[in-house]
Every structure is written in structure tokens, then in C-alpha cells.
Amino acid sequence: MNPARSGAAGQVVLPGIPLSAWHGSRDTIHRYARLAGSLCLVFMPKQKHWWHITLHAAATGLTTTPMPVGDRTLEVLLDLTRHRFRISTSAGERKAVSLQGQSAASAHRDLLERLAQLGIYPQFDDSPFSDDCAMPYDVGAVMRYWRALAWIDGVFKQFKGELRKETGPVQVFPHHFDLSMNWFSGRQVPGTDPSDEESADEQMNFGFLSGDDAIPDAYFYITAYPQPTGLTEIALPEGAFWNAEGFTGAAMMYDTVRDARDPRATLLNFLHTVHRAGSARMK
DSSP: OOSSEEOGGGOEEOOOOOGGGTHHHHHHHHHHHHHHHHHHHHHSOOOGGGGGGOBEEOSSEEEOOOEEETTEEEEEEEETTTTEEEEEETTSOEEEEEOSSOOHHHHHHHHHHHHHHTTOOOOOOOGGGOOOSOOOOOHHHHHHHHHHHHHHHHHHHHHHHTOOSOBOOOEEETTTTEEEEEEEEEEEOTTSOTTOHHHHEEEEEEEEESOOSSSSSOEEEEEEESOOTTGGGSOOOTTEEEEOSSSOEEEEEHHHHHTSSSHHHHHHHHHHHHHHHHHHHOO
């Protein structure tokens, strides 16, 4: 299935993903994503800004990308089209774990069992995966979410390619389950320790969430660190707004983009408008 099919005049037709219709299933795949991310924490060489623990969009789901394990590389894919973990190594070994709503504990046990069959024994905190209750899994809802996320990943990569200065990868952080990327002004935040990468780099963050406590439905967000004076006073594109509950930043609902005549142009305009304003004030 294509990430997003074309409608009239070649425009994309994005699926509806109201969180109220699939909240339980979203939480299920979020838990599976955290399980994959735990493997990254064990095996992936450390990178700045915790980029070593993230997942990346592949053709059919979210991947750890290849991780060095002894004399092999290991990749684990959370396949959201075939609903399984796909495990592969550079030695040509293949394993799979079916994923259609089994408990976090069951998915954890099955994944570690398949890895053990390959002689791989990761050690990580398994307390987030101790729940042995079955979880909801709406196959159709998961597929619709994946179609949306795959399209958004492509738009974010286009946006990243249009920026100057350093940018981070387009990636999914398993903990909050947001797809995001960073842009860096190149300046150090005054008064910070230059060796503290978490607080020293002036930056903006661009992301997408399927909904959370701040905004209980799918939305795009843009934040700046530290927030430049006057940024929240700029005029935003139609349909965007400044959010102050839970986080301070610009936001645009996914449905605003979905319902637009040209969703790609609408999303890119939102991203570029706030980036231009933020970068102009980071001088």
C-alpha cells in the first residue's frame, strides 16, 4: 500500500487519524516502538542529543537502522504493514515476531527469544514491558497512521534538505513517539557549558505527534530553545496557532494539513514561516 494515494490533479489524499478512534492501538504500537528503542540504547554507538536511541522510517515501518553487535550488524524493524518485528543481521539471518495486540510482556519475551536464537542477548531495563495484559490492535487504524507518518517523514526530509546550517536526522523518539528533527543556529546558548550538548546548542525543533496531553489529537509543532524574544508575536499561516499548554510553540493540526487543497505546500509553508522567524531572531 502506498504511504499516501493521489487524488484529483495528483494531490495527496491523507487518511483520517483522530486519536479518539484508535487511542488504545496507538498506545500499543508506542509500547512496541519503545521495545525496539531499548535495543538501540544497548547496541547503537552513542550520538549527541540522544540520536542513538531513535527509530527511523523505512518503507514499511520504523527501523532501528543497522546496529553493530560483535562481528555482525543487527536491524529490527517494527513493520506496520505486516504487523510484526522483522529481525535481520548482516550474516543473512532472519527472524520475526507477530504483533497484533499481544501484551508488552509477551512481545518482550518473544523478541528476546528470537534474538537469543541468533546468539544475541541484550540487557536493558525491562520494567516498562512487564504488563502481561493483551492490548488493543486495530489493523486498519495502524495502517492509516503509517500512511500518514510515511508521508510526513517525506515532507520533513524535503524541509530538512531546504535548510542551511546543521540539522539533525528526521527520526522517531520512542519515549514520546514523535517524529521530529532539529535545526541548529550554530551559536552556543550564553552562560551554558559548551560540553553540555543538551543545553549548549541554540536550536529549533520541528515535529509531529498523533496526540498527547497537551493537544489530544494529531498535530505538528515547532519549538525553539531558548525561545527568542518576540517569536510568539509573529503572524502564523492560516490554521496555525501559538500553544501555551504543556509546551510553548507553534502548532498546526494534522487535519488542517489533511483538508488543505495542497497538503504538502501547507505543511512546508508552516515549517518555513516559523523557521524564518526563529532563525532571524537567533542572531
